[in-house]
Amino acid sequence: STVAADLSVRAPLPVLGQNVTVPLVTGGEVTYAALDYAASAPALQRVWDDVAAYAPYYGSVHRGAGYLSQLSTDLFENARRTVAEFLDCRTGDQVVFTRSTTDSLNLLAAALPDGCEVFVFETEHHASLLPWRGARVTCLDAPRSPRQAVRTLERALAERDPHGPALVCVTGASNVTGELWPVRELAATAHAHGARIVLDAAQLAPHHPVSVRDLDVDWVAFSGHKLYAPFGSGVLAGRADWLRAAEPYLAGGGASRTVTRRADGGVDVQWHEGAARHEAGSPNVIGAHAIASACKALTEAGFDTLAAREQRLIRAVGEGLADVPEVRFLSLFGDDAPRVGVLSFVVDGWDSSHFTAALSAEYGIGVRDGLFCAHPLVRTLVGGDPRAGGECGASGPAPGERSLGAIRVSFGAGTPDEHVERFVRAVR
Ligand code: PMP
Numbered sequence: 227s228t229v230a231a232d233l234s235v236r237a238p239l240p241v242l243g244q245n246v247t248v249p250l251v252t253g254g255e256v257t258y259a260a261l262d263y264a265a266s267a268p269a270l271q272r273v274w275d276d277v278a279a280y281a282p283y284y285g286s287v288h289r290g291a292g293y294l295s296q297l298s299t300d301l302f303e304n305a306r307r308t309v310a311e312f313l314d315c316r317t318g319d320q321v322v323f324t325r326s327t328t329d330s331l332n333l334l335a336a337a338l339p340d341g342c343e344v345f346v347f348e349t350e351h352h353a354s355l356l357p358w359r360g361a362r363v364t365c366l367d368a369p370r371s372p373r374q375a376v377r378t379l380e381r382a383l384a385e386r387d388p389h390g391p392a393l394v395c396v397t398g399a400s401n402v403t404g405e406l407w408p409v410r411e412l413a414a415t416a417h418a419h420g421a422r423i424v425l426d427a428a429q430l431a432p433h434h435p436v437s438v439r440d441l442d443v444d445w446v447a448f449s450g451h452k453l454y455a456p457f458g459s460g461v462l463a464g465r466a467d468w469l470r471a472a473e474p475y476l477a478g479g480g481a482s483r484t485v486t487r488r489a490d491g492g493v494d495v496q497w498h499e500g501a502a503r504h505e506a507g508s509p510n511v512i513g514a515h516a517i518a519s520a521c522k523a524l525t526e527a528g529f530d531t532l533a534a535r536e537q538r539l540i541r542a543v544g545e546g547l548a549d550v551p552e553v554r555f556l557s558l559f560g561d562d563a564p565r566v567g568v569l570s571f572v573v574d575g576w577d578s579s580h581f582t583a584a585l586s587a588e589y590g591i592g593v594r595d596g597l598f599c600a601h602p603l604v605r606t607l608v609g610g611d612p613r614a615g616g617e618c619g620a621s622g623p624a625p626g627e628r629s630l631g632a633i634r635v636s637f638g639a640g641t642p643d644e645h646v647e648r649f650v651r652a653v654r
Contacts, residue, residue: 238535239527241268241454241640248590256590259645263452264401264568264636265594267432269516270454276519277456277512287511288480288502302511305518306501312521313446313463314437321463322501323514327428328353330447330462331395333504334424335359337472342391345382345421347375348612349558349603354395354426361393368606371559372408376415383419392421398430402600402607402634403557404540404568406430413442424464428452432638433536433566435529438464450517454524454639459513462504470499478506524639532639536567539637539646543569546650552576553653556607556632568636570598572608573653578631589652591645596631608632 237244247255260268280301285294287302306321315321324330335357338344344358347366355365364382369375379394386392394416399406409425416423424445427436431448438446445464451457474481474497481503483496497503524532544561547553552574555561573581578595585591597604602612608630635649 237640237642238532239454239523239639240271242271242274243268244640244642250590251587259589259591259648261591261593261635261637261641261645261649263432263638263641264404264429264598264634266451266457267454267638268640269456270520270523270640272523273455273516273519277516280515281512284511286508298511302509302514305511305514308518308521309461309463309514312436312525313461314435314439315463316439318466319438319464320466320469320501321461322469322504323509323517324447324460324462324504325458325510326353326451326460327426327447327449328357328460330460331424331426332357333462333475334393334445334447334468335361336475337468337504338393339391339468339471342393343386343421345379345392345394345416347378347396349400349606350395350397350600351401351426351428352599352601353428354397355600355602358393358395368558368603368612372406372411372563376408376411379412380415380419383415383421386419386421388420392416392419394421394423395426396423397426397428398436399433399566399568400558400600400603401429401568402570402598402603402632403559403563404429404565404636405557405559406434406564406566409441409443413444417442422465422468429566429568432524433529433533450513450520453517453520455513455516455520459510459517461517466500469501469504472504473497474506475504476506480509481506527639536638539641539643540565540567540569542643542646543635543650547571547653550654556604558603558607567638567641568634570604570607570632570634572632578633581633585649585652589648591649591652593636593649594634598632598634604632605630 246258248258249255283294285298287299309321331353338361342361344361344363349368366378369378396412398409413423422444425443427446427448432453447462450459483498486494554572556570582593582595606612
């Protein structure tokens with residue numbers, strides 16, 4: 227078949243772990259097929275090499291007078307510039323290094339002005355759904371088309387007091403269905419109603435160019451470990467004003483400019499105004515360097531090239547399983563809606579956690595099952611009701627219990643065609 231012919235092509239970007247073998251219950255060993263990029267993408271070999279080349283030279287940034295401290299400071303601040311370029315930021319935007327997307331969105335939540343309303347779709351990943359605890363949150367119903375998403379937001383914003391501050395938080399690509407959201411249109415709608423918008427680009431940025439300027443979003447958040455860098459670093463980039471006006475996310479050294487003892491025994495602090503305000507403590511300079519290296523590698527490889535190949539792999543999965551009646555793919559906007567390489571499905575007659583355990587034990591394929599930290603969305607897509615009960619622990623259902631969840635396969639720039647071919651064969 228054409229699918230099988232295509233499947234001889236190698237992955238475009240070398241990643242770590244491509245030659246790891248794992249034992250099979252049926253005997254023998256097989257090369258591990260990592261098809262869980264939406265959770266964490268394997269680091270690019272190039273990122274690893276860049277980090278290894280720098281590792282002997284790293285020193286504490288900003289405060290050290292020594293040569294290696296200066297080198298590290300340059301590297302850290304250059305990483306900030308590389309990320310700003312990668313995201314096509316506006317003049318005056320800030321790039322704050324965080325631990326992850328979750329951390330970035332919690333930082334923004336802590337920086338909301340008084341009285342800020344927050345609008346978020348129930349379909350969001352919990353990292354986007356949950357951080358807004360001090361604010362008045364309006365949770366919007368799952369839309370069934372991109373146009374309905376814009377209309378739903380429009381209606382909700384029209385009812386608010388246009389003079390108060392408001393923030394819309396939206397995903398660029400769903401971590402469950404991979405579907406692309408109409409970010410530019412949602413941003414225009416938010417701005418037309420005097421609201422701001424933050425883009426959760428955790429799943430979008432690894433697959434698609436993200437231009438803050440073009441999309442006209444106020445902030446973007448993403449994680450290094452989904453963008454082919456190792457764990458532990460993330461980014462919040464965008465408008466400086468709310469961040470500058472907010473109390474520091476963490477209080478401590480690095481965020482403070484001057485600290486003085488008052489006559490009454492207390493302590494006065496003047497905080498930095500730039501990104502350092504929210505980066506207290508010794509920053510993760512290796513993590514920032516790794517993110518910058520990944521940004522450069524993806525830009526050089528070219529998102530057009532990477533996306534064309536990824537779309538072919540998505541079609542290979544869809545076509546390869548089209549005649550398996552037990553397989554039902556999950557989508558909000560329709561099976562043919564534009565998406566990145568993230569696909570979820572249920573298999574009639576199968577508990578999803580048993581299915582994924584079999585993929586691992588019998589085929590050496592690593593995918594994920596469950597509710598993917600997007601419980602209301604998966605409940606809507608699997609059972610038709612976002613308010614349905616049931617939990618999904620990290621370890622799956624208790625013995626004898628049926629899990630509520632779906633199965634998710636996800637891939638990217640390091641996926642050899644053979645992994646997708648094996649996956650299709652295994653599911654069949
Ligand atoms: N948003 C989306 C859309 C995600 O897929 C994820 C990770 N699954 C996150 C946010 C959170 O990312 P992290 O765990 O790196 O904070």
